[in-house]
Amino acid sequence: MNATKMEFYKTPNAMEPLFPDGEIRLLEKLAIELIEKSNKLEGTMNPFTRKAVSDFLRPMNSYYSNLIEGHDTHPIDIAKALKNDYSSDKIKRDLQLEALAHIQLHKALTEEITSSESELIPTTSDFLKRLHFRFYEHLPEEFKLVKSIENIEKHVIPGEYRNDEVKVGRHIAPYSGSIELFMERFETFYNPKNIENSSKIKRIISIAASHHRLAWIHPFLDGNGRVVRLYSDACFLYEKLDAVGLWSISRGLARRNTDYKAKLANADLRRYNDYDGRGNLSNKMLLEFCVFFLETSIDQVNYMYEVLDKEHMLSRINGFVDLMVVRKKLRPEARYILEDLFLKGKITKTDVERITNLSEKTAKIITDSLEQLELVRKTKEGIHVTFHVNYPVNLSPFFFPGIYPSSAEAEMMRLL
Structure with a gap:
């Protein structure tokens, strides 16, 4: 194709209108709905869990933006x-x-x-x-x-x-x-x-x-x-x-x-x-x-609000632990740790022993297993150990179903 024979826009008025003219009440209604629902979504969880979920979603954002360009x-x-x-x-x-x-x-x-x-x-x-x-x-x-x-x-x-x-x-x-x-x-x-x-x-x-x-x-x-x-x-x-x-x-x-x-x-x-x-x-x-x-935009906010619903999330946590117990990768008490981490964002080593009603040694076996699965992130300040909530990409089908296409999720579940 010869660019010299093509006609090009050369002045900015060629891209007018820059904002929709006339009847925009529907757009105004949608904008207000987006504000309200985004604010509602933000208030669904504590800031520590919110950050963990946000970090988890960042690779997803990259995945879909590149997918639109044909890069899968x-x-x-x-x-x-x-x-x-x-x-x-x-x-x-x-x-x-x-x-x-x-x-x-x-x-x-x-x-x-x-x-x-x-x-x-x-x-x-x-x-x-x-x-x-x-x-x-x-x-x-x-x-x-x-x-x-x-x-x-x-x-x-x-x-x-x-x-x-x-x-x-x-x-x-x-x-x-x-x-x-x-x-x-x-x-x-x-x-x-x-x-x-x-x-x-x-x-x-x-x-x-x-x-x-x-x-x-x-x-x-x-x-x-x-x-x-x-x-x-x-x-x-x-x-x-x-x-x-x-x-x-x-x-x-x-x-x-x-x-x-x-x-x-x-x-x-x-x-x-x-x-x-x-x-x-x-x-x-x-x-x-x-x-x-x-x-x-509103559809995506609605989707995430449903996915992050407390009762739904706790149910999925229990389902995941049940599966891991069958596969001998976790003890049943792990559910209490994962539930508390979702609800609070972080818990101490003492909290773990209290909510599981287990000895320090047995509780450590569970937290080590959760660390290996990348479901907790441990920090230590002096003698104090804190566990932070974390959600790895490979476990997304269990905790955030539908985030990725079904074919990708099936592969992730197969490899676990």
Whole structure:
């Protein structure tokens, strides 16, 4: 394909409207519902257990965001990468490195944005360039090579806007020489600090709208999908809508991948007629994408609320211990330790002996077994030993069923 014969958008007004025009009561209703349900989810557990679950979900977020791009890294391989255990197969190893880069970046973003001293604003060019740089700097070299429109191999420069033209499906991205102009407009319009964005409801709708518009600009030569989803994660963090890491938009988008990509493509379209907004692009399709995005977000919050329901979780803990007792990997009293850890987040060595009504020696046998299964993390300060709740990826089907696709979960259960 000859890029010189293609017509490109060169001025930022080409991506109008940046926010849905007209009747948006449904979007406002969805934004309010997301706020309420996210707050409810955050309040379901103590902060120690909440952090453990959040850490457990981070690899899942990476898994689904990469899966959307066609990179299927098995959760077990991701868990191994977290322990620096890499496959001898180069393709698998490269996918492990990609997953690890995403996990580490997401963890860093969470810590930075939620810091009381943070001045990060996700909508800025500096933030987005830095996001791209930090993701790509740890990727294998093969993942930094892409083919241009002219089918020429190009090298992705981490953190730099593209200098080449891009066509994604039917969509021809804006002219590379105008990317800075488009991003300046993007930053100005969506900046949550602007007086025009003082309404939290509007900012939440803007997370959905800007998700599409950033993908539409396609500012980087490659990696835009992952960057856009990390950007949305950052926006949810900024607005304190992530329930402290207890849900992921990427899981929802991946599970509806066909719809997700179709809605993105539809929102690329130019307006149909004079009744379809006043901008260059379709207002109707942008509104539909925003509804889809917010409904998917709410669906994921609902899912996690059900999974983390206290009675359901305690029932699964008991079922898991029963299975491990049959397999002679745990004693029945382990259930009391796991129940207390879920409810409290951490317990002392003395607590373990008390709730199991066992001797110090026998209680240690159980906690050692739980450590081996990575269901507890032990810390020691002087003579005091504390056990912290922990949930390893390989046990996710037992404690958080449905987090991963059934085929992946079946493999994890088979290997236990």
